[in-house]
Amino acid sequence: MEKTHNILAVSAIIILAIVSMVIATQPEQQSKTGIFVIHPKSAEAGDHAKKLATVRHEFKSGKFTAVVPEERLNQLSTLAELEPVPLYHVSGAQANTKRQASASRTCTPTAQTPWGVSRVNGGNGGAGVKVALLDTGVYTNHFDLKNKIADCKDFTKGLMIKNGCSDNNGHGTHVAGTIAANTGSDGKGIIGVAPQASLLAYKVCGNDGSCWSDDIAAAIEYAADHGANVLSMSLGGDTTVSIMRDAVDYATARNVLVIAAAGNDGPGDGTIDYPGALANVVAVAATDSTDSIAAFSSRGINYDTTPYSVEERDVEFAAPGVSIESTWNDGCYRKISGTSMATPHVSGLAASLWQGTASATRTLLQEKAKAGTDIGRAGDDPDAGFGMPVK
Ligand SMILES: [Ca+2]
Ligand SMILES: [Ca+2]
Ligand SMILES: [Ca+2]
Numbered sequence: 098m099e100k101t102h103n104i105l106a107v108s109a110i111i112i113l114a115i116v117s118m119v120i121a122t123q124p125e126q127q128s129k130t131g132i133f134v135i136h137p138k139s140a141e142a143g144d145h146a147k148k149l150a151t152v153r154h155e156f157k158s159g160k161f162t163a164v165v166p167e168e169r170l171n172q173l174s175t176l177a178e179l180e181p182v183p184l185y186h187v188s189g190a191q192a193n194t195k196r197q198a199s200a201s202r203t204c205t206p207t208a209q210t211p212w213g214v215s216r217v218n219g220g221n222g223g224a225g226v227k228v229a230l231l232d233t234g235v236y237t238n239h240f241d242l243k244n245k246i247a248d249c250k251d252f253t254k255g256l257m258i259k260n261g262c263s264d265n266n267g268h269g270t271h272v273a274g275t276i277a278a279n280t281g282s283d284g285k286g287i288i289g290v291a292p293q294a295s296l297l298a299y300k301v302c303g304n305d306g307s308c309w310s311d312d313i314a315a316a317i318e319y320a321a322d323h324g325a326n327v328l329s330m331s332l333g334g335d336t337t338v339s340i341m342r343d344a345v346d347y348a349t350a351r352n353v354l355v356i357a358a359a360g361n362d363g364p365g366d367g368t369i370d371y372p373g374a375l376a377n378v379v380a381v382a383a384t385d386s387t388d389s390i391a392a393f394s395s396r397g398i399n400y401d402t403t404p405y406s407v408e409e410r411d412v413e414f415a416a417p418g419v420s421i422e423s424t425w426n427d428g429c430y431r432k433i434s435g436t437s438m439a440t441p442h443v444s445g446l447a448a449s450l451w452q453g454t455a456s457a458t459r460t461l462l463q464e465k466a467k468a469g470t471d472i473g474r475a476g477d478d479p480d481a482g483f484g485m486p487v488k
Contacts, residue, residue, distance in 0.1 A: 130167060132309065134180040134340050136160045142176040149173050152256055154315040158343050162311035185313065185334035187233060187268045187306040188358035188370070189435025202240050204429035206287040206422055209280060212386050213417025214290055217442050218488035222449035223291025228276055229320035229328040229353075230441075231313055232269030234262040234300035236426040239270060241278040241286035247295040248323065252312040253303060258319065265304040267426040271433060272331045273298065274424030275441035276448070287423060287430060290445025297325055301332075308332050310341055313372075317344035321351040326451060327458075329444035330357040330378075331437035333370030341372050349377045354455035356381060356444045358436035359412050360395030366479045367410065368395040374410045379459065382481055383418025383439040388472055391419050394436055396479040404477040405467065414462065415472050415481035416442035446486055462486040 132153065137143030143159070149172060150163035162182055165173060173179060214220045227247060237246045249262040264270045277296050278289040299316040302308035313330070320328050321344075328348060345355055356379040360370030373380030374397075383394040397412035407413055418439030425431040443462065452458045466483035473480025 130164050132162060132182040132311065133165050134160055134162050134182055134311070134338060135173065136178040136180070136339070138177055146173055146176045154256060154311050156314065156340055156343060157318055157347055158340070160340055160343070162340065180339060182309060182311045183334050183336045183338055185308045185310050185332050187302055187308065187332045187437055188361050188440070189268060189331060189433055189437025202281065202283060202285060205285050206430045208422065209286070210288050211422045213275070213421050213438070213442050214288060216417050216487065217290055217446050218449055220288035220290060220292055223277065223294030223445070223451075226291065226294045226326045226448040226451045227297055227324050228291070228294050228444055228448050229297040229299055229316070229325035230269065230273055230276065231299045231301045231316050231328065231330045232272055232332065233266035233302040233304065233306060234264035234269045235273045235296065235298040236264050236270040236424070236428070237262070237298065239274070239424045239428055240281040240283070241424050242270070242273055245273070245277045245279060245296050246298050248297040250319070251300040252316045252319070253300055253309070262298040262300040264300070264426045266302070266306055267431065268306055268331070268437065269298070269300070269302070270426040271423045271431060272329070272437060272441045275421065275438065276329065276445040278424055290442055291448035294445065294448040297323065310334070310338050314340040314344040317348050317355070321348040321353050325353050326455070327444050327447045328353050328355045329441055330355075330372065331435070331440045333358055333360050333373055335370060337371040337375065342375060345372060345375055345378055349455065352455050354447050354458050355379065356440060356447065358440045359397070361393045361435055363394045363396055364392050366396045366400070367398050369397045369410050369412060370395055376407055376409045379413045379443065380411070380482070381436060381440045381443045382412050382415040383434070383436045384415045384472065384481070384485065385419035386417070388470060388485070390415060390473045390480040391434065394418065394480070397482065399477050399479045399482060405483065412479060412482040414443055414466055414483060415439070415485050443486065446488065450488065
């Protein structure tokens with residue numbers, strides 16, 4: 098008996114020792130450099146701080162983001178408030194498809210009007226309305242999109258905003274099609290929710306679908322200064338950051354209706370992602386073709402807040418987001434799922450129903466959703482918010 102105890106005790110010590118060794122030999126979790134929001138304590142401190150780090154973006158508020166080497170962190174923190182920049186991700190499947198150019202149409206969709214477009218408005222309108230699309234870029238030569246792209250910029254290359262928005266992922270091209278595809282010059286392609294709207298295609302995500310939140314915030318401020326009416330973001334993450342709130346406030350004050358995916362972290366309540374979770378960003382959940390909420394769709398906290406009043410972390414709307422067919426970056430079409438696919442249905446409908454101001458358009462969408470089928474749980478709920486806005 099005593100021997101057994103000894104063996105057990107020795108075994109426990111050996112196991113503990115092995116566990117300690119394994120923990121000790123794990124590579125350090127934090128990298129040697131990080132990306133931070135830098136909020137200088139004075140103009141002079143800001144000038145000094147910029148010499149200690151590689152500036153990525155400058156913001157209207159006077160804050161900037163930079164890559165900071167670890168050994169400079171202490172010195173920088175005497176000059177400025179530092180805040181880590183979160184990495185977000187697109188809210189839908191992606192497949193890293195290589196782009197291909199094609200001079201003639203090589204593909205046709207399985208249905209020219211996808212089920213989601215039929216559900217929302219059948220695909221019409223949007224003339225004169227500009228929708229900024231912040232994503233992995235857009236394949237601008239797709240037959241059904243080639244006359245839709247009013248601007249094409251890349252925010253992922255640092256301080257200087259570059260021309261070009263090539264999509265080597267496919268996700269951005271898919272979202273673009275749901276907003277504004279126009280069946281192409283031959284009329285044989287697919288139709289989006291607002292086929293007459295024009296797109297400002299802003300690349301803020303890399304080919305792997307990950308997106309630095311400072312690239313996103315910079316693109317939001319740029320869109321607000323360059324005539325965007327609606328701003329659509331099929332992306333998000335678990336945390337927010339001051340520059341995201343600042344940029345959304347800036348765009349909202351300039352009459353831009355900002356719309357984002359609820360996220361794909363469902364079905365638990367409170368799983369909603371930022372920036373959709375911000376009160377002045379419209380958060381969109383995903384439904385299937387029977388108007389049921391997708392299990393993956395992130396939920397809000399609507400039952401803990403005031404009904405039919407949008408507060409932080411509330412879901413606002415539900416829209417089609419399961420097996421959605423749209424344009425792909427190989428010149429063809431794909432069916433994919435996600436709140437990424439739901440978001441452009443609401444962005445397109447906002448363009449199609451544009452009321453001249455962002456707030457009047459948002460109110461109209463809310464009225465239409467409230468008047469329609471009660472989707473998800475009863476009333477304004479964490480699954481679907483006000484419900485599904487349809488024309
Ligand atoms: Ca929101
Ligand atoms: Ca509420
Ligand atoms: Ca409901």
